[in-house]
Amino acid sequence: MFISSQNSPPSFKDFTLVMPAVAVGNVGQLAVDLIVSTLNMSRVGYIHTDCLIPMTGNNPYATCKEDAEELHTPAEVYTAAELKMAVLQIRAPIIQTKSKKFRQLLVSWIKASGFSRTVVLSSSHAYQRDDQQLQGTPLRYLVTPSLLKVSADALKDLGWKEMERVSAFPGLTDANTEPRLYIPGGGITKGLYTDSCAEDLPLAVLLLFCSEGDNIPDAFTLVNHLNNWLHLLENPSQKPNKWKIPTSWSLLFGSGIPPALF
Amino acid sequence: MATFFGEVLSVYSRAVDEDEEELGENEEDEEIRRELEEKREVNLHWSPEVSESLKSGNKLQCSDFILAVGHNAARFLSVYVLTSENWDAVGHASVWNERSRAATGITSEEETACVFYRKKDNPSVLICQATCYIAEDQLFQWTEKVFDCLQHRELNVTVLSDSSVAEYKTADYLCYSSAPFLRSLHTSAFSGQPVCQSLEQPNIVTGLPAAVLNQCEVHRIATVVYQCYSDVTGPDSVTMETYKPALTKLSKSIQLDPSPSTDVLRKFARTTNIQSNLYI
Numbered sequence: 172m173f174i175s176s177q178n179s180p181p182s183f184k185d186f187t188l189v190m191p192a193v194a195v196g197n198v199g200q201l202a203v204d205l206i207v208s209t210l211n212m213s214r215v216g217y218i219h220t221d222c223l224i225p226m227t228g229n230n231p232y233a234t235c236k237e238d239a240e241e242l243h244t245p246a247e248v249y250t251a252a253e254l255k256m257a258v259l260q261i262r263a264p265i266i267q268t269k270s271k272k273f274r275q276l277l278v279s280w281i282k283a284s285g286f287s288r289t290v291v292l293s294s295s296h297a298y299q300r301d302d303q304q305l306q307g308t309p310l311r312y313l314v315t316p317s318l319l320k321v322s323a324d325a326l327k328d329l330g331w332k333e334m335e336r337v338s339a340f341p342g343l344t345d346a347n348t349e350p351r352l353y354i355p356g357g358g359i360t361k362g363l364y365t366d367s368c369a370e371d372l373p374l375a376v377l378l379l380f381c382s383e384g385d386n387i388p389d390a391f392t393l394v395n396h397l398n399n400w401l402h403l404l405e406n407p408s409q410k411p412n413k414w415k416i417p418t419s420w421s422l423l424f425g426s427g428i429p430p431a432l433f
Numbered sequence: 434m435a436t437f438f439g440e441v442l443s444v445y446s447r448a449v450d451e452d453e454e455e456l457g458e459n460e461e462d463e464e465i466r467r468e469l470e471e472k473r474e475v476n477l478h479w480s481p482e483v484s485e486s487l488k489s490g491n492k493l494q495c496s497d498f499i500l501a502v503g504h505n506a507a508r509f510l511s512v513y514v515l516t517s518e519n520w521d522a523v524g525h526a527s528v529w530n531e532r533s534r535a536a537t538g539i540t541s542e543e544e545t546a547c548v549f550y551r552k553k554d555n556p557s558v559l560i561c562q563a564t565c566y567i568a569e570d571q572l573f574q575w576t577e578k579v580f581d582c583l584q585h586r587e588l589n590v591t592v593l594s595d596s597s598v599a600e601y602k603t604a605d606y607l608c609y610s611s612a613p614f615l616r617s618l619h620t621s622a623f624s625g626q627p628v629c630q631s632l633e634q635p636n637i638v639t640g641l642p643a644a645v646l647n648q649c650e651v652h653r654i655a656t657v658v659y660q661c662y663s664d665v666t667g668p669d670s671v672t673m674e675t676y677k678p679a680l681t682k683l684s685k686s687i688q689l690d691p692s693p694s695t696d697v698l699r700k701f702a703r704t705t706n707i708q709s710n711l712y713i
Contacts, residue, residue, distance in 0.1 A: 174651045176651075217647075217650070217651050219647065219648075219651045220573075221570075221573035221574060221577075224569045224572075224639070225569075225572050225573060225576075225639065225640070225641075225643040225644035225647050226637050226638065226639045227618065227637065227638050227642075227646045227647055227650075228618070228632065228634060228635075228636060228637035228638060229618065229631060229632055229633070229634055230634070231634055231635075233634060239631070239633075239634070240619075240631045241621065242618065242619065242620050242621060242646060242650050244646075244647045244650055244651070245647065266569060266570045268466075268470075268570065269570070418634050418635070419634045419635045420635070421604070421634070421635055422602045422603075422604060422635055425602065426601070426602050426603050426604070426605075426606065426607055427603065427604050427605050427606040427607075428606060429606045430606060
């Protein structure tokens with residue numbers, strides 16, 4: 172359920188929504204963090220639901236002492252009105268038995284809000300790629316028919332690679348089994364995509380094959396890839412890096428080490 | 434994830450279950466699933482007097498709600514508050530989950546329930562001690578059900594919560610003599626000054642305190658959580674005392690027993706490692 176944090180509910184009419192799928196390496200979530208902190212987006216509301224594991228903390232994008240003490244919840248919506256852009260950040264895992272409910276909640280909220288398009292940032296297990304997926308770039312995309320209608324040319328110009336359908340039983344040539352969409356480690360990605368196809372929602376999935384570990388470089392790869400399409404920043408890959416790393420990314424490997432160790 | 438030194442850290446949310454299409458479940462599976470879901474429901478049991486007033490549509494008039502999560506926080510209230518004043522037990526919440534004892538029904542009340550107490554001479558002060566394990570999928574429901582019973586106007590919520598110092602992240606090497614210490618986190622509706630430092634990023638709060646904070650943030654209820662980071666696993670008197678300043682703000686409605694008797698302390702601070710066979 173979307174709850175506005177302001178007195179008047181925000182309008183998302185014709186906005187582009189960018190959201191992560193909680194997936195392997197949390198790449199989508201990290202990429203969304205970069206967008207929110209770089210574009211200095213403001214929070215407009217929460218998605219308050221029992222489908223997510225509760226967590227909370229102070230402002231993950233704090234820039235100074237004054238704005239550090241601000242409570243943030245597992246799922247929040249941010250906007251940059253001048254860019255006609257909204258971002259949904261999801262900070263907690265989805266409760267396994269409620270992933271279908273969560274997908275339905277998202278789809279109905281996206282529909283009701285009138286977003287012009289939705290981009291899901293996701294990832295998939297690198298080790299489960301098949302032979303054809305091993306070659307070339309690790310980035311893939313998927314679009315629903317209703318988005319393809321309006322963005323076909325743009326996607327053609329970008330020259331992106333579409334996510335391959337893989338055979339259900341590799342090595343066996345059975346004419347009866349159709350190749351299927353398979354996104355291992357992608358969380359709700361596949362379900363959200365198929366739901367959106369069925370509901371005729373304009374939605375795109377951008378995903379990256381990766382492994383668990385320090386996934387910060389993966390997040391930059393994915394967000395730069397998105398930027399080629401949406402042009403949120405000009406030349407972000409030029410040095411120095413223009414994406415702003417939020418304060419919440421610190422201490423990824425735990426607390427400081429005892430100085431007496433050396 | 435392995436660190437520079439090779440130790441393996443468990444990191445939140447990094448392993449993701451494959452979202453495979455729901456396999457064609459048969460009816461029996463569905464029924465088992467439904468029954469399990471029903472069994473996992475959080476149930477609130479109020480005293481006859483309270484449940485009657487709730488039934489007639491009157492929510493509990495509450496100005497201060499103090500929730501203690503964890504053994505140290507709960508025992509702190511038992512030692513310093515509940516002994517010194519007249520309190521009525523007005524209800525409890527019961528949860529059933531994978532950590533509940535086998536379905537024999539022989540479970541001690543203390544372990545399975547979160548008990549609610551109301552002050553006799555000031556019924557708008559409510560205390561809850563939650564020491565049982567509430568599963569991740571039950572936290573939201575617990576919070577929703579409890580706050581559904583409370584009048585939201587002029588409600589102030591204070592949560593005391595236990596945590597291990599191992600979960601606390603800081604850039605400096607944490608000198609263990611500094612534990613136990615308090616950190617606070619509050620909703621935007623909270624206007625006062627917390628009695629301790631605010632919880633620094635990238636530290637987060639999870640579990641019941643997080644569920645309460647989320648609920649109160651979206652419903653604009655003034656709430657503060659005091660998280661105590663302790664290096665002792667069992668309940669101990671030093672950790673309990675850390676919570677003392679947190680309740681000084683509420684001195685109008687709750688009086689702390691300044692010096693609880695040793696007997697009371699001993700009763701509540703009894704060590705838990707008697708059952709441990711580590712050092713036998």
